[in-house]
Amino acid sequence: MKKLFVLNGGAAVKPGNKSAFLKIDDPLSTFARGGINTGDVLVYDAMLKALAYDQITNVQFAHAADEKLWPTDDYDATVIRGSNYLTETVDIGNVIPLLKKLKGPIVPVGVGAQAAKYKKLEMPKGSIEAWKIIADKCETIGVRGVYSAEVFNDIGIKNIRIIGCPSFYRNLRPSIEIKPLDPANARVGLTLNKYLSADYASNATKTNRMQRALIEAVAKRPANRLYSQGEREETLAIFETGEAKQKHIRSILGKYNLEGDKDVEALMSERMQAFFDVDEWAADARDNVDVLVGFRLHGNVIGLHQGIPAVFFTYDSRIRELSTLFAIPSVEIEDYMPINLEKIFESADFSKVQHVYRLNYAEYHRFLTENGLNHVLAKPVASPPEQPLVKPNLVKIDQTTEEVTDWFRGEVDFMTSEIETLRSRAWNLELKLREKTSPDAGAKLAS
The missing domain is CATH 1.20.5 (Single alpha-helices involved in coiled-coils or other helix-helix interfaces)
Known part of the structure; x- marks a missing residue:
C-alpha cells in the first residue's frame, strides 16, 4: 500500500483519492463566518488526480504544532499543496518541529510568492528556516514562476523547478487545444475579488475600478454568468432567499458603485454560481461558458485546463508570473484603459498557449518523476523549456479617442x-x- 502524507491540503478527499471537495452541509452558517477560497481546493484536486496513492492523510499548517496529529506510520512521501507561502507576513515557523520529524522526501508542489509588485521580500525567519529544511528533504521544490524562484534564490535555496501551478495540468494530458472563440457572441464566465489591496494589488483603486467596468460589460450579455470563488457575500447571496439575498446583492453593488444597474442586478440575482466540488465546478464551466475573464487566478484556470480560452486581468505578482509563464493573454490593470469585451477577445492571442503548455507539462512531469512521486501523468510530447517565459502576453487594443x-x-x-x-x-x-x-x-x- 502506497501512503501519502499531505501538508495543507485544505479539503476533503473523495473515495478513490482522485478528487477534492469542501464538505459543507450548511453553506449559510459556514459562509456567515467568512469566505473560503475554493481555488485552493482546485489546486489540491489537481494534485490528487496526478498522484497515485492508496492512503492519504492531511494536516493543515495551522494545526501542525499539535503532535497528536502527526503521522505514526511511515509514509512513502510527503507533499505540500502549493499556495502563496512566500510572503513578508506568512510565517510557517510553527511547522518546523513536524518537518524535522517527518521521514522521507517532503515535496512542495507549486509554491508561490505573493507581493503587489515584483520586489525583494523580507521573509520571516521562521519561514526561511522551514523552507531550508524542506529543500534539504527533496530533490527539487516546484515553484509557480520566475519571481518565486528568485525569492527562493535570495534565501539561498537553489534546487527548484519552475512548474507553474498543478491546477493547469488537471486534465493530465501532455497537450491542450484552445477552443475557437466568437468575440461577439461568446458566453462569458466572470470572477471577482472585492478585497484586493496591500500585497494583493499593485494599485487597489485601478483594480477595483476596472473590475467595476468589467462587471458592467459582462452583465450586458444575458447568457453570461458570474462565479463566486468562495467569497462570503457572493456565496451567501446565492444560497439566501428574499430580503436576505437582496441585502447581500446591494452590498456587492455598493462596493462597486453599481447601485441601480439592472443588468448587474440580474447577473447577481439570477446567474451567479458557487461550487464546493471541483468536478462539478469544472463541468459547469465546460457546459456553460465559451471564455473566462476576471480577477481570480483559478476562476480562469478551471476553464483553461479544459481548453476554454481565458483572459487574465493582472494586478499582483502571482497573476503576472503565472499568466506570463503560460503565455496567457492578459490585460494589465496599470494600463487603466476602458473595457470593451469584444475588442479584448478579438485582440487576445492564444497562439502560443498550446505550445508553451506542452513545454511546461514536460517540466511538471520531470519534477514529479525526479522527486520519486508515484504519478499517472502521460509521457510528454515535448521537451521541457530551455528557459521559462518572462515576457507577458499583453492584450493590445486599438481604442478610439x-x-x-x-x-x-x-x-x-x-x-x-x-x-x-x-x-x-x-x-x-x-x-x-x-x-x-x-x-x-x-x-x-x-x-
Missing part, C-alpha cells in the same frame, strides 16, 4: 466625487474635535 476620452472623463468625475466626500468627512471630524477641545466644551459638559 472617443472611447478613451469618455472613460477618463467618467473616472475623473468619480475620483473628484470621492475627493469631495473625503474632504467633507475630514471637515466634519475637525468640527467635532474642535467642539471637544474648545475652552467652552468643559463648561458645557459641567452644566
Whole structure:
C-alpha cells in the first residue's frame, strides 16, 4: 500500500483519492463566518488526480504544532499543496518541529510568492528556516514562476523547478487545444475579488475600478454568468432567499458603485454560481461558458485546463508570473484603459498557449518523476523549456479617442466625487474635535 502524507491540503478527499471537495452541509452558517477560497481546493484536486496513492492523510499548517496529529506510520512521501507561502507576513515557523520529524522526501508542489509588485521580500525567519529544511528533504521544490524562484534564490535555496501551478495540468494530458472563440457572441464566465489591496494589488483603486467596468460589460450579455470563488457575500447571496439575498446583492453593488444597474442586478440575482466540488465546478464551466475573464487566478484556470480560452486581468505578482509563464493573454490593470469585451477577445492571442503548455507539462512531469512521486501523468510530447517565459502576453487594443476620452472623463468625475466626500468627512471630524477641545466644551459638559 502506497501512503501519502499531505501538508495543507485544505479539503476533503473523495473515495478513490482522485478528487477534492469542501464538505459543507450548511453553506449559510459556514459562509456567515467568512469566505473560503475554493481555488485552493482546485489546486489540491489537481494534485490528487496526478498522484497515485492508496492512503492519504492531511494536516493543515495551522494545526501542525499539535503532535497528536502527526503521522505514526511511515509514509512513502510527503507533499505540500502549493499556495502563496512566500510572503513578508506568512510565517510557517510553527511547522518546523513536524518537518524535522517527518521521514522521507517532503515535496512542495507549486509554491508561490505573493507581493503587489515584483520586489525583494523580507521573509520571516521562521519561514526561511522551514523552507531550508524542506529543500534539504527533496530533490527539487516546484515553484509557480520566475519571481518565486528568485525569492527562493535570495534565501539561498537553489534546487527548484519552475512548474507553474498543478491546477493547469488537471486534465493530465501532455497537450491542450484552445477552443475557437466568437468575440461577439461568446458566453462569458466572470470572477471577482472585492478585497484586493496591500500585497494583493499593485494599485487597489485601478483594480477595483476596472473590475467595476468589467462587471458592467459582462452583465450586458444575458447568457453570461458570474462565479463566486468562495467569497462570503457572493456565496451567501446565492444560497439566501428574499430580503436576505437582496441585502447581500446591494452590498456587492455598493462596493462597486453599481447601485441601480439592472443588468448587474440580474447577473447577481439570477446567474451567479458557487461550487464546493471541483468536478462539478469544472463541468459547469465546460457546459456553460465559451471564455473566462476576471480577477481570480483559478476562476480562469478551471476553464483553461479544459481548453476554454481565458483572459487574465493582472494586478499582483502571482497573476503576472503565472499568466506570463503560460503565455496567457492578459490585460494589465496599470494600463487603466476602458473595457470593451469584444475588442479584448478579438485582440487576445492564444497562439502560443498550446505550445508553451506542452513545454511546461514536460517540466511538471520531470519534477514529479525526479522527486520519486508515484504519478499517472502521460509521457510528454515535448521537451521541457530551455528557459521559462518572462515576457507577458499583453492584450493590445486599438481604442478610439472617443472611447478613451469618455472613460477618463467618467473616472475623473468619480475620483473628484470621492475627493469631495473625503474632504467633507475630514471637515466634519475637525468640527467635532474642535467642539471637544474648545475652552467652552468643559463648561458645557459641567452644566
